[in-house]
Amino acid sequence: MKKTILAAAFCAIFSGNAMADSHGSMVADARGVVKQFFGSLKGELEQGMKQGGPVTAISVCNVKAPMIAEETGEKTGWQVARTSLKLRNPDNKPDAWELTVLKEFETRKTAGEDVTKMEHSEVMTLDGKKTFRYMKAIPTAELCLNCHGSEIKPEVASSLDELYPEDKARGYKAGDIRGAFTLQKAL
Numbered sequence: 001m002k003k004t005i006l007a008a009a010f011c012a013i014f015s016g017n018a019m020a021d022s023h024g025s026m027v028a029d030a031r032g033v034v035k036q037f038f039g040s041l042k043g044e045l046e047q048g049m050k051q052g053g054p055v056t057a058i059s060v061c062n063v064k065a066p067m068i069a070e071e072t073g074e075k076t077g078w079q080v081a082r083t084s085l086k087l088r089n090p091d092n093k094p095d096a097w098e099l100t101v102l103k104e105f106e107t108r109k110t111a112g113e114d115v116t117k118m119e120h121s122e123v124m125t126l127d128g129k130k131t132f133r134y135m136k137a138i139p140t141a142e143l144c145l146n147c148h149g150s151e152i153k154p155e156v157a158s159s160l161d162e163l164y165p166e167d168k169a170r171g172y173k174a175g176d177i178r179g180a181f182t183l184q185k186a187l
C-alpha cells in the first residue's frame with residue numbers, strides 16, 4: 001500500500017517535471033523561431049529603408065512580411081504570424097485568445113514590466129488538437145515611427161492610405177507595444 005502511494009507520488013512529481021521540461025523546451029523553441037522571423041524581417045526592412053526610404057520599404061512589410069512568415073513556418077514547423085490591437089492589415093486580426101493576451105500585455109506594461117521580454121505561452125485544444133501557443137510582445141522602436149508614428153511623411157501616409165484604407169496602426173510612440181508575434185504548433 002505504502003509502496004503504491006509512494007510510486008504514485010513519485011510518478012506525479014516525475015510527470016509534472018517532464019511536463020514542465022517539455023513546456024520549457026517548447027518556449028525555448030518558440031523564442032528561437034521569433035528571433036529568426038524578426039531577424040529576417042528587420043534585415044529586409046532596414047535594407048528597404050536604406051535603398052529607397054519608407055515608401056519603398058512599405059512593400060517589404062506589405063509583400064515580404066507574410067512571405068517571411070510563411071517561409072519561417074515551413075522551415076521550423078511552427079505557424080508564425082503577427083497581430084495587434086490596432087491593425088494595419090485586417091488579415092492580421094487576433095483571435096479571441098490572442099486578443100486576451102494582447103490586452104494582458106498592455107496591463108503588464110502599465111504595471112511596469114519590460115516590454116522587450118514580455119511573453120505568454122499556453123497549451124490548449126484548437127480545432128480538436130492539443131496545441132502549444134506562444135506570443136511575444138513587439139516593442140515600437142524609432143525606426144518603426146516612419147510608418148507607425150504620429151508624424152508620418154505625406155508620401156508615406158498616402159501610400160499607406162492606398163494599401164490599407166482601414167489602417168489603425170499609426171500614432172505609436174517609441175516603447176509602445178506595437179503588437180505581438182504569435183506562434184502555434186500542434187503537439
Ligand code: HEC
Pocket residue numbers: 045053054055056057058061062063065066082083084086087088089090092138139140141143144145146147148169178179180
Ligand atoms: C516602411 C514602413 C514600415 C515600417 C518602417 C514598419 N512597418 Fe510595421 N507595417 C507596415 C506595413 C505596410 C504593415 C502591413 C503588413 C501586412 O500587410 O501584413 C505593417 C504591419 C505591422 C505589424 C502587423 C500588425 C498589423 O498592424 O497589421 C506589426 C506588428 C508591425 N508592423 C510592427 C512594426 C515594427 C515593430 C516596426 C519597427 C521595427 C515596424 N512595423 C516598422 C509598415 C512599416
